């Protein structure tokens with residue numbers, strides 16, 4: 210089989226490489242020069258386990274990075290993987306999809322190849338935007354063209370592994386489209402799920418990410434509730450889940466990244482009259498509110514900003530596990546932006562993020578070494594759950610004559626929690642009100658308690 214992929218970003222490149230590794234002939238087109246330069250050097254522009262090895266093995270063999278799709282190649286399918294960032298107002302920006310069709314596919318598309326939309330879109334996009342466009346492009350009626358919506362559902366940091374076994378949601382505008390999509394994805398994964406319509410496939414993608422967002426919101430909400438009663442939220446969640454299969458309450462943490470920060474909004478704005486909107490929006494807003502909480506915590510610890518009040522932020526990538534270098538949609542970056550705007554001096558560190566990308570944020574001094582990042586800092590904010598934090602010891606962060614306070618937001622600095630002279634808080638106890646508030650709201654009288 211021969212496919213063309215439009216966009217070699219996170220989704221497009223991992224898919225291109227995984228497909229090429231399974232013997233599919235893959236042509237990829239990308240507009241970003243930096244990405245193309247990296248690929249010329251046989252490496253990806255981001256960190257993803259296993260990806261660079263597969264690029265080295267397949268680039269120039271059955272993976273071809275080209276400026277335009279060659280006209281003398283017979284393509285079975287084109288897969289669109291361009292970005293769909295939110296516009297103001299919360300609907301996705303379709304400009305990249307339009308330019309992918311108009312600019313990149315147009316010259317080689319004759320209506321006989323399957324067009325697969327892989328990007329995350331509002332429900333209805335494939336049928337109402339993509340299909341009419343393609344029909345016009347090739348001059349064939351919509352019933353005769355071949356269109357599929359096959360959303361990407363991999364998680365950054367495990368994409369290569371997941372592409373070989375995750376069930377692929379496929380859909381098509383007709384039987385032939387479904388058959389081609391089926392044939393293609395069966396080469397890559399043993400399990401393919403046929404959605405009943407293009408719309409169902411689009412919705413499944415939005416549901417999956419909204420579900421995750423809301424699940425994490427519940428964990429975060431419980432943690433905040435626990436603090437009302439002087440209870441440590443993280444410890445309580447751990448004990449609540451232990452051996453009790455009916456509870457799988459998520460640990461608290463930032464719900465971030467280029468997908469989770471936007472997909473619930475795409476869904477909400479897609480259904481302006483639906484009764485579940487407020488429920489979904491509440492979860493999203495609550496997860497976003499953790500950013501304010503961290504800023505508030507900093508202010509509560511060191512007060513108004515000044516030259517000497519330096520805050521070290523470690524864990525700038527949007528998550529630590531599975532490992533990623535991705536700074537897009539990272540709560541850590543939003544926290545840094547807020548603190549920077551308030552006037553705090555910041556030192557930034559991350560175990561995986563690319564230092565040049567962190568420097569380009571223009572939010573603080575970037576350090577490769579956490580010990581150095583802490584040298585002049587009053588506070589350390591550990592903002593993602595990278596595995597290395599578990600082994601972090603006090604001598605790796607403290608400087609001989611000075612201690613400071615740490616916000617271990619995810620509660621992952623295991624070793625440090627055993628260290629007696631470390632003042633450390635988490636999202637589970639950062640604003641713990643203490644047990645005297647436990648009876649608030651009950652309005653119990655002495656008579657009622659029987660005391």
Ligand SMILES: NC(=O)c1ccc[n+]([C@@H]2O[C@H](COP(=O)([O-])OP(=O)(O)OC[C@H]3O[C@@H](n4cnc5c(N)ncnc54)[C@H](O)[C@@H]3O)[C@@H](O)[C@H]2O)c1
Pocket residue numbers: 215216217218219220221238239240241244290291292293294305308309310312313327328329330361362363364365467468
């Ligand atoms: N990142 C993820 O893990 C993930 C997972 C599931 C779904 N998604 C969805 O997949 C889509 C892509 O996400 P991403 O993270 O890969 O985005 P990305 O920005 O990393 O990749 C898109 C790439 O397309 C390129 N591009 C744009 N227009 C082009 C054109 N006309 N021709 C050629 N290349 C072009 C861009 O330069 C960019 O490199 C989004 O809709 C996203 O929501 C992402």
